[in-house]
Amino acid sequence: MVHPLEHLVVRHTHRLPAPEGAVGDGAVAARQFDAALMSVGFKLSAPLHERLAGLSEGAVVDIAVRTLAGVRELVGDHVRHNTYFIDFPANVPDTLDFWMQCIREALADDKTREGTLKQLSTGVVNLLTLPSYGRYPHTYTEMLGHHDELIEAAGDRMTVLHLGRDAQDEVSDLYVQLAGSRTPLGAEHLRDLDALAAHCVDGRQPEQIPVRENRAVINRARLRAGSALMLDTVTDVLRLACVLAEGDVSLVEPTRFVKLSRPVRRALLGGLDAVVAAVPAKLADVTAHREAWKRLGERLHPHEYPQFPYAAQVFAVARGDQRVRSFASRTEELLGQGDLTGAVALLKSAPGVLLRSVDRLARTARTEEEREAVLAGVAEAVPQTAGRVLLSVRQHLLNRGDRLEQAGARRVFINRLGRAWVADDTRPALPGTVKSRLIALLDAEITRRLPVAGPVLVDPDVLDVALPLSGKAVSSGLGVLPRGSVSPVEGELLRFFVYWKQKSEDTDYDLSAVILDEEYEQVTWLSYTQLTDVEGRHSGDITEAPDGASEFIDLRLGAVRGSFVVPQVLLYSGESFMDVEESFFGFMLREGEQQGRPFEPRTVRMKSDLRGPGRVALPLAFQRGEDGQWRAHWLHLYLKGMPAANRVEETRVTVETLLRGIVEREQLTVRWLLGLLGDADVTVWNGEGLPEGPVTYVGLQRPDGLHPESRVLTPENLRDVIPE
Structure with missing residues (x-):
């Protein structure tokens, strides 16, 4: 039987819970599964391949179908990535030539000729009124016909999918890991914790739940299951009420509280009463969220529950009837x-x-x-x-x-x-x-x-990864690192991509990239207003996305006339990053002559959701060092931007200042933390030969062949290095 949360284990741990099914000869199906995974940059570990080969062909096919769907979404290959210019990155026209061609086509169209002539008479033409601008002029299938197969390269990404333990054990471990996280989780991880908590509410629990937002999510599951709530501050009750209303558990944004049933009201008021009765001084916390408590009181009706007099004091403090100094x-x-x-x-x-x-x-x-x-x-x-x-x-x-x-x-x-x-x-x-x-x-x-770790094996590429002190603003995805991290970039061609799909109104996102010199001054840029330059090419502007839309920028790193490349995603019009049905950003790395489609999943190095509060997204920046090596600096920033019509040319000053502040800011990194271990047995691994015994391994991904009892720390669970 398939565990309903198996996909969460695969996404968070890159492990497939121990496959189950009828015994048989599934060797051929396992090889086909492995080949299909390799086409999207994944591969079966040797133990997992062996386990699958011992199952029936039908069982392997079933496992392959659901697993492939999950990893394709992880890398961004679950949607169709079309381009406006069918041959991209080849044959991208000069910007002005392209615009003039759109105008000529509008003049040749009986429906748009008169309006276009009228605009021309004023000296200004709105590109969005031209029928051939901003909409795909060809189908996805037609676009594929213009591109050769991707030539395999040694530098293509290959993420190993490992053999996990029993599905229930894997789900339980993932729940304990997320619930007991010592740093706040991002929005998607909180949603995953919610699903896991509902399934694991009566099972193994973490020793501590230090993050209050996590506790609120778990308390909702406990409330629904009739289990005792975990409350030790009055604010715990307020957070729980926010979660019940699908509001902001962090209490930053106001929540519109919903009508609550009598059993739920009784549970919340009873918990509140017990907290204040035990430590009356905790009433001082009420004033920090006075307005939220007033609104919640309108839903809880504390006057109907005289058996909870201490809970009533909370609302008296919120109204100002009872004074408690904070x-x-x-x-x-x-x-x-x-x-x-x-x-x-x-x-x-x-x-x-x-x-x-x-x-x-x-x-x-x-x-x-x-x-x-x-x-x-x-x-x-x-x-x-x-x-x-x-x-x-x-x-x-x-x-x-x-x-x-x-x-x-x-x-x-x-x-x-x-x-x-x-x-x-x-x-x-x-x-x-x-x-x-x-x-x-x-x-x-x-x-x-710091724990006594025993032998520590470290991938050198993880040394400059910043310690994840918070996951709040770090979007989930593949290959995503904490803000302030620095990681090497290997490859000749750097290609950014953005994908979005609108919900109910036409939405136009613009992918752009600005090139800065060593003094953070602008050299040039690529966007819909400048499709080509020495550095690279833009795939063309798409202005609506009812069925989803993609934009790309292709850069030849050796041709960059500066020290920084800063990609941006700008909201021109329509739904915000928080409101669209789906939106994500990422980048690929290729060798010079690999060819291939505009989007090739096995060349994707990073893909992350765009779900921030601003109208301009700055996921990361690329810097060329004094040694000529390019490195990625992870930003995870959102700028307020303009209410509409954001353009890369207008964000220049803010981006330059922010980039300087982030790049020149020193970070606590894995390298720094390992330096505190003193005389501990720490080895920087060169990629050859693994120790026979268990180690603590720290790297960007778990290598195949590591001792099964090893402790593994990768970006997916790096928050575990934060000491208690």
């Missing part, structure tokens, strides 16, 4: 009175808040006594603070100047959804001795928490 207001009062020592003493009761406030506290200190009080408070707080917070503060200090900031210095701000903006840096310097002592305290505590 922790933040008490801290601000002490700082306002100049009582830094008193503020530090108060903050010790909230170690995470103290650590997040350490920069301000250190800058506020005026005397040696006050500085020592801050450092003593930090020393007391670090053992009680979550590992993710320790790492976040450590990264902040890594980029914090210990001298007066230069005039004109800028700070880049990025919120939890990936929205980015820039502001002047007006902060005073941190005293050098204070900064160094803070770093020593943090490094000692982080090192203390």
